[in-house]
Amino acid sequence: MKGGRNRADESLSACGHAQADVSPYKDQEKTVENLQKILSCIRPVDKDYLKRAKLRLNSLTKPLESLGKLEIVAQRYAAIKEDLNPSIDRKMIFTFAGDHGVVEEGVSAYPGEVTIQMVLNMLAGGAAINVLAKHVGAEVTVVDIGVNHDFEPAEGFVINKTGYGTKNFAIGPAMTYEEALKSIKTGIDLVDECAGKGVDIIGTGEMGIGNTTPSSAILCVFTGLPAREVTGRGTGIDNATLQKKADVIEKAINLNRPDTEDPVDVLAKVGGFEIGGIAGLIIGCAFHRIPVVVDGFISTAGALIAVALNPTINEYLFYSHLSSEAGHKQMLDKLGQGPILDLDMRLGEGTGAAIAMSIIEASVKIMTEMATFESAGVDTAL
Amino acid sequence: MKGGRNRADESLSACGHAQADVSPYKDQEKTVENLQKILSCIRPVDKDYLKRAKLRLNSLTKPLESLGKLEIVAQRYAAIKEDLNPSIDRKMIFTFAGDHGVVEEGVSAYPGEVTIQMVLNMLAGGAAINVLAKHVGAEVTVVDIGVNHDFEPAEGFVINKTGYGTKNFAIGPAMTYEEALKSIKTGIDLVDECAGKGVDIIGTGEMGIGNTTPSSAILCVFTGLPAREVTGRGTGIDNATLQKKADVIEKAINLNRPDTEDPVDVLAKVGGFEIGGIAGLIIGCAFHRIPVVVDGFISTAGALIAVALNPTINEYLFYSHLSSEAGHKQMLDKLGQGPILDLDMRLGEGTGAAIAMSIIEASVKIMTEMATFESAGVDTAL
Numbered sequence: 001m002k003g004g005r006n007r008a009d010e011s012l013s014a015c016g017h018a019q020a021d022v023s024p025y026k027d028q029e030k031t032v033e034n035l036q037k038i039l040s041c042i043r044p045v046d047k048d049y050l051k052r053a054k055l056r057l058n059s060l061t062k063p064l065e066s067l068g069k070l071e072i073v074a075q076r077y078a079a080i081k082e083d084l085n086p087s088i089d090r091k092m093i094f095t096f097a098g099d100h101g102v103v104e105e106g107v108s109a110y111p112g113e114v115t116i117q118m119v120l121n122m123l124a125g126g127a128a129i130n131v132l133a134k135h136v137g138a139e140v141t142v143v144d145i146g147v148n149h150d151f152e153p154a155e156g157f158v159i160n161k162t163g164y165g166t167k168n169f170a171i172g173p174a175m176t177y178e179e180a181l182k183s184i185k186t187g188i189d190l191v192d193e194c195a196g197k198g199v200d201i202i203g204t205g206e207m208g209i210g211n212t213t214p215s216s217a218i219l220c221v222f223t224g225l226p227a228r229e230v231t232g233r234g235t236g237i238d239n240a241t242l243q244k245k246a247d248v249i250e251k252a253i254n255l256n257r258p259d260t261e262d263p264v265d266v267l268a269k270v271g272g273f274e275i276g277g278i279a280g281l282i283i284g285c286a287f288h289r290i291p292v293v294v295d296g297f298i299s300t301a302g303a304l305i306a307v308a309l310n311p312t313i314n315e316y317l318f319y320s321h322l323s324s325e326a327g328h329k330q331m332l333d334k335l336g337q338g339p340i341l342d343l344d345m346r347l348g349e350g351t352g353a354a355i356a357m358s359i360i361e362a363s364v365k366i367m368t369e370m371a372t373f374e375s376a377g378v379d380t381a382l
Numbered sequence: 383m384k385g386g387r388n389r390a391d392e393s394l395s396a397c398g399h400a401q402a403d404v405s406p407y408k409d410q411e412k413t414v415e416n417l418q419k420i421l422s423c424i425r426p427v428d429k430d431y432l433k434r435a436k437l438r439l440n441s442l443t444k445p446l447e448s449l450g451k452l453e454i455v456a457q458r459y460a461a462i463k464e465d466l467n468p469s470i471d472r473k474m475i476f477t478f479a480g481d482h483g484v485v486e487e488g489v490s491a492y493p494g495e496v497t498i499q500m501v502l503n504m505l506a507g508g509a510a511i512n513v514l515a516k517h518v519g520a521e522v523t524v525v526d527i528g529v530n531h532d533f534e535p536a537e538g539f540v541i542n543k544t545g546y547g548t549k550n551f552a553i554g555p556a557m558t559y560e561e562a563l564k565s566i567k568t569g570i571d572l573v574d575e576c577a578g579k580g581v582d583i584i585g586t587g588e589m590g591i592g593n594t595t596p597s598s599a600i601l602c603v604f605t606g607l608p609a610r611e612v613t614g615r616g617t618g619i620d621n622a623t624l625q626k627k628a629d630v631i632e633k634a635i636n637l638n639r640p641d642t643e644d645p646v647d648v649l650a651k652v653g654g655f656e657i658g659g660i661a662g663l664i665i666g667c668a669f670h671r672i673p674v675v676v677d678g679f680i681s682t683a684g685a686l687i688a689v690a691l692n693p694t695i696n697e698y699l700f701y702s703h704l705s706s707e708a709g710h711k712q713m714l715d716k717l718g719q720g721p722i723l724d725l726d727m728r729l730g731e732g733t734g735a736a737i738a739m740s741i742i743e744a745s746v747k748i749m750t751e752m753a754t755f756e757s758a759g760v761d762t763a764l
Contacts, residue, residue: 126753371508
C-alpha cells in the first residue's frame, strides 16, 4: 500500500487497543496512515476460546462432533466474541449499492438503471433481501455508496456516496486511490456507528448492475487466473456477452496493471464502490470483534481486498454460501475457507448472508441451550 | 407385499378420494389390504402447479432462477399444496423412539439405556432437536413406538408401542410382519390426527441406540450394495466395531432373506419400529398432501420403505440434508433426489429436518412476499 505495508503489525503494543467503541479511524481523514492504524489494531482470535467452546460442545447430549459444521461455527463465534455463553439478539445486514462505468461495455444482462430501481425496491421492502432478512430477524440497511442518482432520504437508508458510479475500467482506473480509501472508510464508519449498540452479527450485501465484472477482475488479479476461466454469467448473460465480459476484464487488467501488493490499488483500478464499502465493513467488524457473514461472489471480492490488507481479518469471517457464479469457488479456495451453505444461489443483496445468519444463530443456541450429559443424566459413549 | 402389490394403483377412480381429513386407514385394522387402500389413494403432485409457481417466481424482482434451490423448493411446495400463495404457519416434527435387539451384538458406541435417557432429555427440552425446533418455530412430538421402558405420560409425548424394542436380527427377524404393519400404521395415524388441524409441514426424526444398523441393512437390501461399503460409524464407533457392524448386517441379510418386492417384509426382517413409524408418517403425509421434510440417515431408511411401497410418495418429500453417516449419499442416489443442506451433521432426532424447514419456509416467503418487476417498476433483462 502507498506509504504502508499490506500486512498489519500483529503486535498489540503499537496499538494498545482492547475493544474501544470507536476505531482510531473514526472522524479521521481517509489517509493511508489512518487505514494502516486500524489494520494494525486487529488482533487474532483467541485460540483458547476455540478449545473451551469445543469442550463445552463435547459435554452436550449428542454424539461427539455430530452437529458437524454447526459445532465449528459455534466455536468460532464464541472465540470471536470471547464468550462461551453468547446470544445473537441483534443482526444487521448492510447492502451497499453502486454503479459501474464498465456497464457501457455491454457486460450485464440488465440496464444500469436497474441499480436505482432495485434500491427503491429494497427501500419499499419488495426485494429478496427484505423477505429473507425479515425471515431470520435481521435489519437491513441500504447504503448508497455510489449509485448514479440522487435519492431522497429514507428509513434504513444511508446516503454516503464515494461518487456517482465508477468510471469504465476498460479505458482507465475505475476510481482514484482516494476514492478507494473513501469507499473503505464508509464501511468502517458504519461499524463504528453501530458497534456500541449491541450488534451481535453483521452481514454483507450489495446491489450494483455490472458488479460481477469488477469482482471477477479482483479474483483474476489476486490469483493470476485468466479471466476466461473464472468469469461467470452474473445476472444471466449469453455466451457472446460472457466472452466479451472476459475480454473486457483481461484488457482492463493489462491496461491498468493493478498492484497486488497494494489491495487499495487493486480496488481503485478494477473494483467498485460497493466492493470497497464491503471491504471496509469487514475491516470495521474485525476491529470491533463482530462476526461478519460474507454473502456471495461480490461480497467475497470485498473480503479478498480486506484479507489482503490484513490476513488476520479472515478469522472474523463466515462465508455464507457457495454462489453458483463461476469463480466463487476459486475465491473461497484463495481465502482458504469453505462455505456454510450451497443452495445454487447467485442473487447477492445479502441473501446468502441472511440465511447463513440463521444457521449461525442455531449453532450458538446449540452451544448455550442444550443439556449436558451430566445435567440430563445421560450415559456417555462406551 | 403379502396379498397385494408393491406399486399403488395410480388411478383415482378406485379411491375417489380428494383430500379427506382422515385416511381410509383410520380406525381400521392394520391389515395389508388397508395399507394397500391408502397407498392406492396417493396421487401424483400436479405438475401444472410446478409450472405456475415457476412463472410466479420468474415475475419477481431478481435475476431468473437466481435463488437456485430455494426456487425449486418453493415450486415443489406450491405444487404439493396446490396453492400459489401458501404460508407455513404450523410446523411439526415427530421424533420416533425405539430400541434395537441388535445392540446386543455390540454395534453401537452407546449403551441401549441411552434411548430411554434421551427420550427423557427430549421431554425435558434439553436435546438438540428441542433447541433447533424452537429456533425454527416447530413443535416437537416424541413418539415412543418401541422403547424398552414404560414411560409416564407427558406433554408432547405419544406412547403407542409396537413393542419393547425389536429382536436381534442377527439371529432372526427384527419383528413380525404384523408388527411391521403396526409400526407403519402408528405413523399414518399420527398424520390423521393432525391433518385437520392446519399443519403446513411435517418433519421426521428418530432416537434409538443402534438404529444406524437396521438403516444400513435396509440400504443394502434395496441397493444390493455390500455392507462393508455402506456401513458407517453411527454415534462414533471405532474401526473394529465398524467391521463387526458390517459383518452383522451381512449375516442378518443372508439369514433373514428380506424380500425386496415386499417393503413390509424388509422392515420386518431387518428394520426397526421407529423406521416403520417414519415410513408410516411419510405415507400419511403423502395421502394428506402435507410436505414432509425427511431428516438424515435413519429417516431416509424410512423413506426407502415408503417410496418402495409407492414411488409417487417421493414427490411429497424434501430431503433435508446430506448426513455425514456413510451410506446416506447412496440412499439419496437410490431415491433420486438431492439434499437441501450439507452441514456434516449426523445426529438424527429431526435436527436436519428442523433446519431445512426454515429454509423451505424462506423459499415459500420468497414466492409470496417479493415484489414483481411490474409492481416495483423494475426493468427486466435486456
